[in-house]
Amino acid sequence: MIRLLLPLCLFALLPSSMTQAAETKTESIVLGGGCFWCTEAAYKLLPGVKGATCGYAGGDEPNPTYEQVCAHATGHAEVVKIDYDPSVVTLDRLLEYFWQVHNPTQVGGQGNDHGPQYRSIILPANAAQKAAAEKSKAEAGKIFRDKLTTEIVALTKFWPAESYHQDYFTKNPNAGYCSFVIAPKIKKLQHALEDAKK
Numbered sequence: 001m002i003r004l005l006l007p008l009c010l011f012a013l014l015p016s017s018m019t020q021a022a023e024t025k026t027e028s029i030v031l032g033g034g035c036f037w038c039t040e041a042a043y044k045l046l047p048g049v050k051g052a053t054c055g056y057a058g059g060d061e062p063n064p065t066y067e068q069v070c071a072h073a074t075g076h077a078e079v080v081k082i083d084y085d086p087s088v089v090t091l092d093r094l095l096e097y098f099w100q101v102h103n104p105t106q107v108g109g110q111g112n113d114h115g116p117q118y119r120s121i122i123l124p125a126n127a128a129q130k131a132a133a134e135k136s137k138a139e140a141g142k143i144f145r146d147k148l149t150t151e152i153v154a155l156t157k158f159w160p161a162e163s164y165h166q167d168y169f170t171k172n173p174n175a176g177y178c179s180f181v182i183a184p185k186i187k188k189l190q191h192a193l194e195d196a197k198k
Contacts, residue, residue, distance in 0.1 A: 024085055024087070025085065025086060025087070026050055026083050026084065026085060027083070027084060027086050027091070028081055028082060028083050028084070028125070029081075029082055029084075029091065029094060029095075029122075029123075029124070029125070029129060030055075030057055030079050030080070030081050030082070030122075030123040030125070030155050030158050031079060031080055031082065031094075031098055031121070031122055031123070032057070032058070032077040032078055032079035032080070032118075032119065032120065032121040032122075032123070033098060033101055033102030033104070033110065033120055033121075034078070034102050034109070034110025034111060034113055034118045034120075035078060035110065035111075035113050035118060035177075035181075035182075036054040036055070036078040036079060036080050036161065036165065037054070037165070037168040037169055037177070037178070037182060038101070038102070038110075038169075038181065038182050038185060039052075039078075039079075039080045039101060039102070040052040040053075040054050040080045040166075040167070040168070040169070041168075041169040041170070041182055041185075041186055042097075042101040042185065042186065042189055043080060043082050043094075043097070043101070045186065045189055045190060045193060046089060046093075046094070046097055046193070047088060047089060048084050048085050048086075048087075048088030048089025048093075049082055049083070049084050049089065049094075050083045050084060050085055051082075051083040052080050052081070052082050052083070053080065053081045053083075053160055053161075053166065054078070054079075054080055054160070054161040054165040054166055054168070055078075055079055055080070055081055055158050055159050055160045055161045056069055056074070056076035056077070056078065056079065056158075056159045056161060057076060057077065057079045057121075057123050057155060057156075057157065057158045057159065058075065058076050058077045058079065058121055058123060058151070058153055059074040059075025059076030059077070060074065060075050061073065061074035061075065061076065062157075062159075063159060064076050064159055065162070066161060066162055066165070069117050070115070070117065072115060072116060072117070075116075076117065076159070077116070077117050077118070077119050077121045078117050078118060078161075079121065079123065079158070081158050081160075082094060091128075091129065091132050092132060092136065095122070095132060095133060095136035096136065098122070098136070099136075099140040099143070099144075100189070100192065101185070101189065102120060103120075104120045104140065104144065104148045104149060104150045105144055105145075105146035105147060105148055105149060106120070106149065107149055111181065112181075119149070119151065120148070120149055120150040120151065121150065121151045121152075121153060122137070122150060122151070122152050122153075123152075123153055123154070123155035123158075124152065124154060124155060125154075125155045130152065130154070133152050134152060137150055137152065169182050169183075169186070
């Protein structure tokens, strides 16, 4: 009995800052802006983002594979589920950043990545996210010269991508696509974030 009560007693003596840290709230939103390797790497730069997971959403096929998505057999887009601490970064800021990390006016893909799986898409999980997404898109539409192609589609299910896609840029910085496409984008975003702090 003493063994069971001791941890509870010790927990009660912990500083309040430690107990608050254990209760930190995490929220998530699913976004797609081209290759999910790029989107994942971009969002990991943003303070308040606790994690980013590459996956598939927006289509109908259950348990899709990368090959199926690339073959346009699922309707899914390459997306990233972003887990964030709302006390550090707001949903509005995450959406504002979304317009900076890809070209939301491009039709049929992103950069040299062509196909519907690379489309610009926001997948709100609830009414509040949908309202925020629509507001953010309306504001972004005033900035871009060309019409936004971004879809706003209710999230029905997020399917995590295969393990080799997770943290791809971090694990493969010297791979051709990473060094020629992702690295320059990440460098540009890092500079923009640093400038915003000044």
